[in-house]
Amino acid sequence: MAALELRGVRKQFGEVVALRGLSLEVASGELVSLLGPSGCGKTTALRIIAGFEHPDGGELLVEGRDVTRIPANRRNMGMVFQAYSLFPNMTARENVEFGLKVRGQDRARRQRRADELLELVGLGGRAGRYPNELSGGQQQRVALARALAIEPAVLLLDEPLSALDAKVRLQLRQEIRDLQKRLGTTTVYVTHDQEEALSISDRVAVMSEGVLEQVGRPAEIYRDPRTPFVAEFVGTMNRLEGKLAGPTSVLVGEAGVPLTVQAGHERAPGEAVLVLIRPESIAVEEAASAAEVDSARARGSLGGRVLAFTFLGPVTRLVLDTDLGPLVADVPSIQALTYASGTLVSLRVDPAGTHLLGAG
């Protein structure tokens, strides 16, 4: 039985349809991320799970029990909000204690529990501080401890790292994941940051315009996107239009440039397809002259030239004008040191890194 289940949940705000029959199952102890751009309905879904919004249709089940009509304060769900939501009139310890206090737990027990949790999130020495005396990262840690204090049936995280700086964000997301694994808390994590979702989730649910586009393990979402939206939203993807010429051959563009693709798809020759290629699946080599590019073409490579490049640390992202059309490729930065705008290159697309979708 799923720890959390959404069955055909629908929600509309005036003319705007936020959710169009969302169905999702989250297993016990699993961390599922709802990933999508702003306005895709992921926060609405989370708020419906929390009980802050009521669905227009569908059901919400926790451990098989229908909680659709149960008010938020009786659902036993811990939530960490996007903005700092600590009660400013309470110290870190009092914030963590709050859920236990309103449940009537005695002072000594709830203080012990709050101290344990603050210790767990690395804030043991700051229990007596008010939120305005804590940094953004520390505040979110306290918020996490507060949400966990009530031993929630489901932990809900609504873009909890979006207000933090990059370094703290990286550190805290790993801490959240470690803590979630250690406690085995069923968790739903909302984010628009695909890197964040891919790095901490057991499964990722990609949403667009109130619809669940694809649910799967992070590597599956990245390597095997089922829709053009998922392909483009998760990571950077080159997208080429072509026609299937054989089981592993696609003729790209109007010129019909041949490209070898991965076998194993169930598409028929002659079918219009979209070929998706990740930037890291393109191997680039500098060519000294046009003749060298032609020679590489003769050996089955493609030709092109560098239009622009962006240094991204360990890799450099190249924008190339190629025989297939414009492509984006990632090369090790050490290799790209000599590249300039206009540098001639030969390139090879790894067939294992290609993915086919129907062009319709």
Next chain:
Amino acid sequence: MRSRAPAPSEPAQGTEPDATRGPALVAGPEPPRPRGAGRGARRKGRASAWRWLGVLPFFAYTTLFLLVPTIELIVKSFEGPKGSFSTANVSRLFSGEYLSAYATSVELSAITAAAGGLFGLFIAYGAVHGRLPAFIRPLLSTFSGVAANFAGIPLAFAFIATLGPTGVVTSLLNRAGLHIYNHGFTIFGMAGLSLTYIYFQFPLMILIISPTLEGLRAEWREAAQNLGATPAQYWRHVGLPLILPGLLGSTVLLFGNAFSAYATPYALTAGYINLVPVQIGAILQGNVTVPNPQLGDALAFGMIVIIAVAVTLYVLLQRRAARWLP
């Protein structure tokens, strides 16, 4: 810590001029100052002076029309008829009609500050957090701005026209079988006056408490709810403590607003209700048996003391309640 050898580019120790060796060794040309450094400093000074010039009229105004009169008022409160030091006028505040005037003024101000404050608070909360149509907020703000300043003789007449013995509302109530004047109510009495005061008190509360309520974030309510709190628990532990400083400040302001009102009670009750501003007015107009302007000063001084006590109380409570404020 180990000492390190001076780097070639660093001046070696002991080569700097030594003041103990006499003036000849320290005397020398000063290091050249960057060109325009003096002009820069002067310009900075002038800029600073210009900044102060902007608020100068405010300080001049408050000094001339607030500070100086207050000092004079305090000094005169302790003067006898011939200008010598006397505590006679201040002593009179603690007895008879003057003590009664203070008691009535404090009672009226406290009642109308509490009632108007509570009424205004609920309306403001409804407008800020009540998910009402968008046009309600500006409409309410405009009404409040006008109503908070609608006092004095027009307000008194408006209430006589509605709740006077032959007023519109009184007549309607009479027709409905509720004869309020038979039950002790009169617009010219304490209840009527309180009702009239509330008319300008609650809009003032709406205006001054709204920013505080706007600061009450929806996430706090939702976080409390999510952690299992009922609405009452949220208000008890979170909402009320958070708005308390603003609420206290606003109530003190309402108290002061009612305490100093003169035209409304005078027009409505013709001075029959014994209030401090009415007493001061009578002394200023000479409507007393023995003219004694210093007694008027003493009465005003008493008002300042009461407001000062209220403000001090507010500051102390706010400090206690707002430790969490940045």
